[in-house]
Amino acid sequence: MMSNIKDETVMFNFGADDDKAAKALCLSCRAMLEKGYSPINQLVGYLLSDDPAYITSNRNARNEIRRLGRDELLEELVRFYLENNENIKKGTE
Template sequence: MANETFDQTMMFLAKAEDELATSDILRTVYEALKEKGYNPINQLVGYLLSGDPAYITSHKNARSLIRRLERDDLLEELVRFYLESHDEEKAQ
């Protein structure tokens, strides 16, 4: 019976320590922009429209963090959050 467990292939999925969720990166970038006195919404929109990382401060490593993500993934996260939060409001 003990040999039966060795006959099966086990799958191990681990999240890298430095891998952050899209929402975590957005929150970090938002806070970094806010701390530096920028309007975070305007700066993020500028980045999303142009792709120019100069819209994002390097404070708190925000520029490097946001560049880990594809802009379409960021937009998808934002649209999903917006629509899901509005669905919840209507349900109440």
Template sequence: MAENKEGTMQFKFNLEGNTKVQEILTEVYAALKEKGYNPINQLVGYILSGDPTYITSFKNARSLIRKIERDELLEELLRAYLEK
């Protein structure tokens, strides 16, 4: 993070690796859905709280999601939504 002249904090992310984030989100989503959870609700709970127990351990989903920082997840989700 860096602060610009007006005092606004700026995040700078490595734009490479978005494929990794997408692949992990897709796998975690599928595992949650297969176990009968609402994947969107569970992912939102995880992103907001940081509590990995929102993500099932089924198919190694919990370990996978923890490979990515929550800010990276948010960045990728916003990018996908806004750049349609």
């Protein structure tokens, strides 16, 4: 029986880098903090469910987040994490 699993790494590439996702995330986090919500919990809920009710409408945050795809938001979160994690930069755990 032959396996259909490929041994090659597939390249995944988004469009041009811009700061729309970063701005939307920052705005949303500030808006959620102002309303007493945990931005981490709310963003995870939104990213998993695609339900905009997890994002407050305060400061128009819900509309700003909805202008972007969840893939764009995830890309920004992963990029920021990898660029700002000292252990990754040093090659340590």
